[in-house]
């Protein structure tokens with residue numbers, strides 16, 4: 001939760017590297033229809049607020065579009081087949097054939113190079129764009145090029161036929177699939193849009209196929225999950241006897257369809273629910289007894305539902321400790337241990353916002369708890385301070401309704417860490433502000449402090465903290 005120190009770190013980075021201040025720049029690659037178009041050259045690709053920015057010259061040289069540059073007004077003109085796009089450096093408004101459009105990120109100048117948002121430009125001309133954050137690769141697919149997908153394992157049904165990517169019509173309002181996670185025998189898929197998922201039960205081998213019509217993967221999806229050049233990927237699922245894995249692909253691009261396949265070890269019933277308004281969460285729940293039985297939805301069986309939230313994840317490491325340990329890993333370890341203990345409680349259901357190294361937006365974490373109508377929300381973090389002497393345990397609440405929970409949780413947490421008691425505090429953090437149930441954020445200790453960091457990454461301390469969270473939950477809920 002230490003945004004300030006992260007900013008400071010980024011700032012230092014920029015100061016240390018005055019020429020090319022971005023780490024991703026040196027080894028980013030761009031592929032067009034499967035061929036690298038950046039071979040042998042250093043392309044300063046940047047990821048600015050999840051928008052991939054590339055040099056303007058790449059647009060002209062590699063994509064063959066006509067590019068103009070007006071130095072005085074800092075205006076870029078890009079022309080192709082009669083369509084004209086105008087962008088201005090540092091301005092978020094652009095024009096497409098004289099119609100004004102909003103950009104999420106403005107073009108920027110880096111010494112003598114103008115960087116422009118590749119997705120926006122490519123999609124205007126009908127290309128499909130994905131970004132593999134792990135490998136720092138931009139994939140561009142031109143309309144009409146062949147792109148096999150959805151059939152790499154031979155059993156998702158389309159028989160390997162070629163799929164032609166048509167131009168993306170921006171007025172078509174494609175649903176964007178932003179992420180997925182699998183925990184508690186539930187597949188959760190985050191999306192923005194109105195796509196209505198359809199589930200088909202398949203046999204030989206047993207599997208559930210979930211199709212999202214009029215949908216595609218967003219840039220964000222590739223930052224949290226593996227997505228190969230053909231827009232296929234797989235999520236390994238461990239510890240759930242019913243499920244061997246989850247596959248996903250852009251199954252078709254004409255019409256656009258994203259497909260998820262849950263590979264089952266034997267036939268299994270499911271429940272599907274969609275909740276949320278702007279950003280939505282689709283949950284395919286395998287805990288159901290029958291397809292029309294809603295009594296086994298989390299929290300609907302008289303049990304209390306606790307949502308545990310491991311802060312940060314994937315590209316967002318959270319605080320970095322004195323010896324370089326990541327906060328995201330500590331948070332996840334605590335949450336997994338706590339969930340394991342809570343599973344033994346017959347009166348408590350538990351759902352994790354993430355159960356692996358996945359990136360989730362803060363709003364999606366809060367939405368998950370709200371959509372599930374959870375009884376409690378507990379977010380686990382570790383702190384960081386510019387002062388290496390800072391040490392101790394804090395518990396945060398944002399709404400009055402959460403104060404009593406904070407007091408109970410803090411009592412057990414401080415006892416478990418044995419660190420100095422830095423008290424229950426008010427903190428205006430998104431996840432505890434936007435959730436609707438009692439919600440707290442635990443800052444277990446300070447990773448910027450040598451002693452705290454060492455302690456926080458010991459098995460013994462983590463077990464104690466997990467047990468203390470369970471004790472706090474039980475006391476607050478009045479469960480013996």
Ligand SMILES: [Zn+2]
Pocket residue numbers: 001002311312318319327381382
């Ligand atoms: Zn944090």
